[in-house]
Amino acid sequence: MNGRIIFVFFLLALFTAMGVQGRQKQWIIGMSQCNLGEPWRVQMNADIKKAAEAHPNVSVVFKDAQNDNLRQSAHVGEFVRAGVDLIIISPKEAVPLTRPVREAYQKGIPVIVLDRKVQGNDFTCFIGADNKKIGRAAGKWIAALRGGEGNVVELKGLMTSTPGQDRHSGFREGIRSSAMKIVFEADMKWLEPNARKEMESALARYNAIDVVYAHNDPGAHGAYLAAKASGREASMTFIGIDGLPHEGQMYVKQGILSASFEYPTGGREAIETALSILNGRQVPKEITLKSRVFTGDNIDKGGALLEE
Amino acid sequence: MVGLIFHADGAFFQWDTHRDMLRQISVFGILACGMTLVIICGGIDLAVGSLLGLTAVLFSLFSIHWAWPAAVAILVCLIVGFLLGAASGGLIARFSIQPFIATLAMMVLGRGLAKLVSGGQKISTAVQLQDGSYEYVEVPSILNTLGERVFDDNIAIVTLLLVGCILTLWAFLSFTRWGRYLYAIGGNEEAARLSGIPVAWMKTLSYALCGMFCALAGICQAAQELQGDPEAGVGYELTAIAIVVIGGTSLRGGTGSIWLTMLGILTIGYLEKILSINAIGEETRLILSGLIIVFAVLVQRRNPRFV
Numbered sequence: 001m002n003g004r005i006i007f008v009f010f011l012l013a014l015f016t017a018m019g020v021q022g023r024q025k026q027w028i029i030g031m032s033q034c035n036l037g038e039p040w041r042v043q044m045n046a047d048i049k050k051a052a053e054a055h056p057n058v059s060v061v062f063k064d065a066q067n068d069n070l071r072q073s074a075h076v077g078e079f080v081r082a083g084v085d086l087i088i089i090s091p092k093e094a095v096p097l098t099r100p101v102r103e104a105y106q107k108g109i110p111v112i113v114l115d116r117k118v119q120g121n122d123f124t125c126f127i128g129a130d131n132k133k134i135g136r137a138a139g140k141w142i143a144a145l146r147g148g149e150g151n152v153v154e155l156k157g158l159m160t161s162t163p164g165q166d167r168h169s170g171f172r173e174g175i176r177s178s179a180m181k182i183v184f185e186a187d188m189k190w191l192e193p194n195a196r197k198e199m200e201s202a203l204a205r206y207n208a209i210d211v212v213y214a215h216n217d218p219g220a221h222g223a224y225l226a227a228k229a230s231g232r233e234a235s236m237t238f239i240g241i242d243g244l245p246h247e248g249q250m251y252v253k254q255g256i257l258s259a260s261f262e263y264p265t266g267g268r269e270a271i272e273t274a275l276s277i278l279n280g281r282q283v284p285k286e287i288t289l290k291s292r293v294f295t296g297d298n299i300d301k302g303g304a305l306l307e308e
Numbered sequence: 309m310v311g312l313i314f315h316a317d318g319a320f321f322q323w324d325t326h327r328d329m330l331r332q333i334s335v336f337g338i339l340a341c342g343m344t345l346v347i348i349c350g351g352i353d354l355a356v357g358s359l360l361g362l363t364a365v366l367f368s369l370f371s372i373h374w375a376w377p378a379a380v381a382i383l384v385c386l387i388v389g390f391l392l393g394a395a396s397g398g399l400i401a402r403f404s405i406q407p408f409i410a411t412l413a414m415m416v417l418g419r420g421l422a423k424l425v426s427g428g429q430k431i432s433t434a435v436q437l438q439d440g441s442y443e444y445v446e447v448p449s450i451l452n453t454l455g456e457r458v459f460d461d462n463i464a465i466v467t468l469l470l471v472g473c474i475l476t477l478w479a480f481l482s483f484t485r486w487g488r489y490l491y492a493i494g495g496n497e498e499a500a501r502l503s504g505i506p507v508a509w510m511k512t513l514s515y516a517l518c519g520m521f522c523a524l525a526g527i528c529q530a531a532q533e534l535q536g537d538p539e540a541g542v543g544y545e546l547t548a549i550a551i552v553v554i555g556g557t558s559l560r561g562g563t564g565s566i567w568l569t570m571l572g573i574l575t576i577g578y579l580e581k582i583l584s585i586n587a588i589g590e591e592t593r594l595i596l597s598g599l600i601i602v603f604a605v606l607v608q609r610r611n612p613r614f615v
Contacts, residue, residue, distance in 0.1 A: 023464040037539055042428040134576065159590065192533055193332075193540075200328040201585040204319035225532070229457070245436040245442055253444060254433075 027086070029060045029271075030079030034092035034116075035067040038190075040265065043244050044090065044114070047267025048136030055275065060088075069096035070288050076100040080107060086278060088270050090114040098122075110277045113210050114266050116162075121285075125273055127266045129289040131166035132173075134261050137306045138239055139174015141259060141293065142211055145237065148178035153202045154185040155195050155223055157215035167215045167241060182207065187221050195222030203230050214240045217248035217260050224256050243303070252294045262303065264289040319585045326581075327414050331457075331464035333577035335360070335532075337570075338542055340551040341473045342393075342521030342570045348481070349514040350494035350561030355396060356522045356548050358418030360541035363389055363526030366420045368431035368536025378450035381437065384524045392418060394465045397512035411515075415545070422500045422538040424506055432474020432535035447534050454531030466528040470573075473521065477566045489565040490514055494561030551576050554604045 001245055029052070036042055041044050045062055061084065065072030069092050076098060087104055091097040094117055102122035105111045110124040111251035112301045142152075154171070164187075172182075184202040188195040197213060202209060203226060212227070214220035220240030227233040236299035239259045242248050247261030266289050276283050319325050339356045346353045363385045392414065399410040434442045457464050481487035482546025489510045492500040501507045520562035530536045555572030579600055583593045 026422055036423075036428055037542075039429055186584065187589050193529075196532075197332045197580070198584055198587075200332070201581070201587070202326045202327075204322055204328070205317045226328075227457075227533070229328075246429060246436065247433060247498075250427075250432065250434040250442065250444060258534055271612070283468070297392075 009236075019148065020299065025057060027058045027275075028082075028084045029058060029274055030075075030082070030084040030087045031060050031062045032072055032075045032079065032087065032089040033062065034065050034090055034093075036064040036071055037067060039244060039247065040242055040263070041090065043267035044267045047265050048271055049267075051271035053201040055271070058271070059219045060271075065090060065092060069093055072101045073097060076104055080104045084109065086110045086112070086274050088112045088250070088274065090116055091118055092096035093117050094118050102241070106226065110274075110275055112211045112270050112277075114270055117284040124277060125283050125285060125287065127224055127269050127273065127287045127289065129230060129264050129266070129291055131163045131263070132170035134263060134291050134306070135167040135170025136174040137170075137291070137293065138167075138213060138241065138261050139176075139257070141174075141261075142213065142237065143175050143178035143240055145258070146180065146210060148180065150180050151183045151206065151208050152211045152213055153182055153206075153223070154182050154211055155197065155198055155212065155214040155219045156185060157190045157219070158187055164215055170211060180211070188214070188222070190216055192218040192222035193217035196226045200230075201225035204231065209236055212236055212238045214238070216240055217242045217244065217251060217257065220257050221247075221251055224251075243292065249299060250264060251293050251301075252296060252299050255296065258295065261306070262292040262294065264291055309322075320582070325469075325585065327457070327463060329581040330467040330470075331532075332580070333573055334464065334466040334546050336469040336544065336551060336576065337470040337530050337573040338521055338528065339548040340569050340573060341470075341477050341566065342518030343545075343548045343552050344557060344564065345481075345490065345514045345521075345568055346407075346475065346518045347549075347557055348494050348561060348564050349490045349511060349560060350497065350557070351400065351514065352411065353393075353396065353515060353518050354408065354411040354545050354550065354579055355392070355418050357372065357416035357541035357544035358415045359392055359487060359519055359522035360390055360526040360529060360544060361423070361538055362418045362422040363523040364530040364540045365431055365526075365536035365538050366532075367427045367527045368451075370453075371450055372433060372445065372535075373433060375448065378448070381438045381450070382527060384521050385527055389519040389521075389526070390516050391519070391521025393522070394516035396519070397515030398491045400515065401508035401511040403424040419542075426536065426538040428538060429522050430535045430537045437573075451531045451534055455534070456482065466532065469524065470527060472529065473524070474566055474570055486510065486513070486595060491562055494563075496562070503509065538579055547576065550601060554601060556605075575600075 031048055033045055052058045063075040065075055072092055083241055087109055098119040098282045101118050102109050105122045113123045115128050116144045156168055183206050188198050202247040211225045214223055217240035220238045224233055224238050227236055237258045240248055240257055241261045241263055243260040243262030251257040252260050273283050291306050293306055294303040367385045368382055370376040387398055396411050396414040399405045400407050433445050433447055435445055437443055454465055489505045492505055495509055529540050551572035552569050554575050555568035557568050
């Protein structure tokens with residue numbers, strides 16, 4: 001009799017344990033990052049990690065393709081073979097990564113594409129921000145601030161890259177209706193030391209510079225250091241893009257930049273979307289991230305959303 | 309070229325332009341000083357850019373985040389540079405690994421260490437706290453001092469450091485026995501060995517000193533950026549090699565001098581400055597740089613006095 005009761009209890013305990021396990025299904029997400037050599041992408045991974053930590057039943061496996069399409073393509077294959085529940089990929093380039101993403105998607109693994117697109121429709125959801133919009137917002141913002149006038153130095157990221165082209169053309173659209181004039185423009189290849197070098201040249205040539213628009217915050221910071229070294233920083237307005245906490249936001253807080261326009265990483269949104277997908281909910285095919293502007297006035301309140 | 313110089317609204321004829329050029333090239337120049345030593349001794353060092361990145365990160369970490377006294381921070385960075393350089397040198401001298409391979413390994417390893425120490429993010433005045441928020445600290449005075457200019461604002465401190473490096477190396481290469489040993493080893497290693505020169509030690513020393521120059525360059529880089537960037541110095545090794553070679557020091561070793569390297573520093577410095585004040589597009593810059601490097605090498609080769 002006693003033995004039978006113990007047996008029943010044992011069975012009950014076993015079922016309960018199984019039930020708990022069933023409810024607490026562990027999700028494994030594979031995250032393929034194209035290049036951790038960029039602070040913005042390091043931040044993206046950090047955002048994903050932080051968002052995932054809030055969900056004890058989610059674990060994320062990170063892979064870094066070190067700026068190599070073929071390596072990233074291999075990473076996607078590895079995730080598929082490892083049987084992950086969902087893949088997040090921030091692809092290096094669209095064309096070479098379309099096929100591995102399609103293959104994973106067709107095997108029934110949901111794929112979230114972050115920041116840069118792949119071709120076609122064979123993925124679950126694309127999450128990204130719009131560089132052109134951000135550039136346009138920066139142009140409008142600075143035109144309003146300077147009363148529609150002023151000489152601008154534009155320090156471009158790299159005009160052979162899409163973000164560089166979009167941040168350039170968007171800005172031009174933003175200031176088109178004003179009398180602002182671009183007096184000097186140069187590629188600084190997203191790098192601070194180059195930005196400083198180019199700014200020194202601009203300073204040597206032009207006595208009247210009112211605004212420096214750099215395609216990223218380190219570029220704006222480098223330009224500021226150059227202007228400061230010649231004692232001319234006080235008469236200029238510096239603005240940059242990206243708005244990372246330890247870069248753009250810090251420069252705004254220190255009064256170095258007048259504004260930094262956030263280019264959101266989408267890390268948090270990717271995890272939220274991933275959980276929706278895994279829990280069987282419908283998600284939109286494309287999510288455009290809202291971007292914030294950080295200025296001296298709003299930095300302590302966490303910036304203000306850009307309206308478009 | 310002359311047309312270009314005159315085009316830039318007269319910017320070329322202001323001392324500021326030259327001062328800024330000298331500041332901008334200083335870090336590369338200091339790397340090229342170390343590279344000169346290694347190349348004279350018949351080697352090559354691909355790790356200089358990574359070691360610059362690593363020491364820039366370490367120096368920022370020590371002085372900004374940990375608030376170490378300046379002298380200690382600098383000393384520790386120089387020692388790290390010296391030891392990592394000695395490690396490459398040791399591999400080359402003791403285990404007969406080709407310099408290209410050994411320093412390639414050190415280049416990758418050094419970059420990895422820089423990313424590890426910094427967590428992949430720039431070490432700046434924003435210090436991340438336990439809860440993920442940021443606290444902002446003051447820039448330590450040593451960084452500001454090293455990034456300053458002196459003599460009535462006419463010359464950058466980093467340029468003076470470069471001049472110091474050049475003079476020290478000149479004295480070392482011309483007036484010390486060790487300096488002459490390096491030439492002898494680069495010229496004919498076997499003959500040097502047979503005449504009783506401690507070849508392995510001298511080779512190791514050349515890489516170790518090169519590592520120390522990298523550390524100095526890293527400190528200067530951090531001081532000028534007011535932060536330590538783990539990605540700093542990517543590709544700098546090629547510029548440093550170009551500077552040495554354009555000057556006229558042979559990659560075969562055994563010849564060359566620090567004055568030739570200085571010539572190379574000025575060539576590359578002015579080339580970049582002139583292209584920059586004229587806001588030449590990136591594509592044209594790359595093409596012109598390539599052509600001018602070839603041109604410069606051909607010109608210096610016709611002058612046998614230097615070869």
